[in-house]
Amino acid sequence: MTSPAYLAMRERVLAAIAANPSIGPNSPAMLERMNDPARDCSFEELGFDSLARMEFCIFLETEFGITLTSGEVETRPSINAMAAYLAGESAAG
Amino acid sequence: MDSSFLVSFRNTCGQHPERPALIDAQGVLAFGEYGAQVSRLAAWLERHGLRPGDVVGISIADERRHMLASLALLRLGCPQVNIASHDPPSARQALVARCGIAAILADEGERSDAAPLIVPDFEQATSALAAGDAAAPVPGDEAVASLFTGSGTTGTFKVIPISHRSTMLQARTRSMVSQTGVEYVPSPVEFLYPKKHRLRSAVTGYTSLLQAADHSEIPEICRRFGVSLLRLSPAQAQSLIEVADRVPEGIAVYVGGSRIPGPMRAAFRNRQTPLLYVEYGATECGNIAVAGPDMHARYPDGVGRPLPGVQLEITDDAGRPLPPNVEGLIRIRTPGMASFYLGDEELTARMFRDGWFVGGDRGALTDDGVLVFGGRADDMMILNSINIFPAEIEKVAEHFPGVIECAAFPMRSPVHGDIPMLAVVGADGCDLGALMSYCRERLGIRAPRKVIGLPEIPRNAQGKVVRRELSARASQGEFQ
Numbered sequence: 157m158t159s160p161a162y163l164a165m166r167e168r169v170l171a172a173i174a175a176n177p178s179i180g181p182n183s184p185a186m187l188e189r190m191n192d193p194a195r196d197c198s199f200e201e202l203g204f205d206s207l208a209r210m211e212f213c214i215f216l217e218t219e220f221g222i223t224l225t226s227g228e229v230e231t232r233p234s235i236n237a238m239a240a241y242l243a244g245e246s247a248a249g
Numbered sequence: 250m251d252s253s254f255l256v257s258f259r260n261t262c263g264q265h266p267e268r269p270a271l272i273d274a275q276g277v278l279a280f281g282e283y284g285a286q287v288s289r290l291a292a293w294l295e296r297h298g299l300r301p302g303d304v305v306g307i308s309i310a311d312e313r314r315h316m317l318a319s320l321a322l323l324r325l326g327c328p329q330v331n332i333a334s335h336d337p338p339s340a341r342q343a344l345v346a347r348c349g350i351a352a353i354l355a356d357e358g359e360r361s362d363a364a365p366l367i368v369p370d371f372e373q374a375t376s377a378l379a380a381g382d383a384a385a386p387v388p389g390d391e392a393v394a395s396l397f398t399g400s401g402t403t404g405t406f407k408v409i410p411i412s413h414r415s416t417m418l419q420a421r422t423r424s425m426v427s428q429t430g431v432e433y434v435p436s437p438v439e440f441l442y443p444k445k446h447r448l449r450s451a452v453t454g455y456t457s458l459l460q461a462a463d464h465s466e467i468p469e470i471c472r473r474f475g476v477s478l479l480r481l482s483p484a485q486a487q488s489l490i491e492v493a494d495r496v497p498e499g500i501a502v503y504v505g506g507s508r509i510p511g512p513m514r515a516a517f518r519n520r521q522t523p524l525l526y527v528e529y530g531a532t533e534c535g536n537i538a539v540a541g542p543d544m545h546a547r548y549p550d551g552v553g554r555p556l557p558g559v560q561l562e563i564t565d566d567a568g569r570p571l572p573p574n575v576e577g578l579i580r581i582r583t584p585g586m587a588s589f590y591l592g593d594e595e596l597t598a599r600m601f602r603d604g605w606f607v608g609g610d611r612g613a614l615t616d617d618g619v620l621v622f623g624g625r626a627d628d629m630m631i632l633n634s635i636n637i638f639p640a641e642i643e644k645v646a647e648h649f650p651g652v653i654e655c656a657a658f659p660m661r662s663p664v665h666g667d668i669p670m671l672a673v674v675g676a677d678g679c680d681l682g683a684l685m686s687y688c689r690e691r692l693g694i695r696a697p698r699k700v701i702g703l704p705e706i707p708r709n710a711q712g713k714v715v716r717r718e719l720s721a722r723a724s725q726g727e728f729q
Contacts, residue, residue: 177689207335210633214668218660218699221726225664227464227488
């Protein structure tokens with residue numbers, strides 16, 4: 157999926173990861189992988205725990221007005237799965 | 250009189266030695282062995298220098314070890330303080346200084362300049378070959394068992410001493426659907442709410458399931474371990490509504506920690522289980538009221554009738570009782586209620602009045618005695634059941650270079666409750682991004698999640714910050 161809506165949401169997901177205070181900084185190799193839309197990266201690999209999921213949701217809500225629960229993050233557990241979900245959600249209104 | 254908590258714990262261990270006390274990844278620890286390991290660990294800690302009255306921090310993330318350490322400290326008569334691994338170093342240091350912590354029980358690899366560390370060798374200390382029990386006498390019932398910490402209105406955190414007697418009475422007061430069973434509180438022991446329930450279960454003979462889990466796994470875990478009672482934070486309950494799998498029939502689910510709105514109750518009962526109990530309590534008082542499954546339809550914001558032994562009244566600001574159905578300040582007396590804050594006479598006088606606890610919640614009692622929660626009388630924010638006062642944030646932010654004035658306020662979230670934000674009037678060059686990091690380092694989970702630069706802070710004619718206006722602007726998306 158490479159629609160503009162999807163890519164825009166992917167950028168937002170990346171911003172929420174970069175700003176997350178509950179996970180450590182990512183290695184250059186990991187950053188390269190994260191920034192490549194053709195590849196994917198699971199939240200588990202990024203060190204997400206329950207606090208990190210909460211912070212992820214809070215960032216999307218305060219920055220973009222996107223309301224998400226931690227449960228929705230658990231069931232879309234990678235950058236691309238989350239971006240697709242958010243793109244679908246926003247396309248659906 | 251000896252600690253009624255320890256006497257009850259010993260009785261439970263003696264009467265039900267084979268009953269599972271803890272279930273975790275290591276397997277089952279039965280009550281008989283649980284009691285024995287606590288005694289041996291207490292003796293080990295005594296040999297390593299701990300004495301009755303020493304205030305001891307616990308910074309142990311492993312659930313089983315944390316519980317053993319907690320009960321061993323109770324046995325030794327050492328008041329304990331949770332020092333969570335997710336707290337930033339400066340917050341941990343402040344806790345050590347404020348509570349007078351003499352030593353910290355820690356995991357291997359931990360570092361601290363704040364107080365001497367003791368890293369228990371659990372395998373050796375709790376092995377059957379280790380010595381039986383500490384030489385120190387069993388502490389008295391009025392000895393301090395725990396120092397609970399919480400958010401304070403003035404921006405300084407409050408420290409609440411809870412005696413052994415109170416710990417026991419609070420354990421007896423909580424609402425349980427059965428005398429025995431398996432209780433599952435998925436939040437980690439480093440938080441106050443799950444820890445209190447694990448201690449209450451230890452003394453009342455309930456089995457505690459210690460298992461970290463994603464929300465989606467909770468129903469399966471409940472099936473696998475035969476859970477009879479599940480305790481969730483509002484955010485966990487909200488997440489479980491989205492999960493396709495359902496908790497098994499017959500499990501009682503308790504949710505407490507902040508306001509649980511009617512639509513969320515309906516969704517949870519519809520998607521998960523009708524056996525939903527909404528609890529109302531306070532750190533100072535323990536459990537106060539509970540709304541059972543039959544109450545939600547009639548009182549969507551009701552938190553139930555006061556539990557046995559609890560007195561509850563609604564008053565005006567001057568402390569005069571109000572008639573039913575009129576909203577006012579809630580005042581409470583519970584068995585085992587705290588009576589003061591450590592080192593804070595002013596706050597003690599404000600919150601504990603004539604033997605009542607007046608915590609700042611508003612509400613009304615219906616004609617048939619159901620408490621309907623009405624919100625806060627002050628500016629306290631509740632983020633996923635964590636209480637945060639604006640003054641806490643403002644006191645930290647004011648010290649950052651270039652901050653002329655600032656005001657913390659909540660952005661209301663349907664999922665997380667109140668997300669703290671900070672409005673700042675800054676001098677030229679005031680770095681708001683750096684200010685956010687500065688707050689995070691000092692406040693941890695209580696930090697503002699967004700810092701907004703404004704030309705001025707909205708105030709009313711008396712000069713008081715109008716936080717409601719800032720909240721409304723945040724809700725309208727103005728600060729995105």
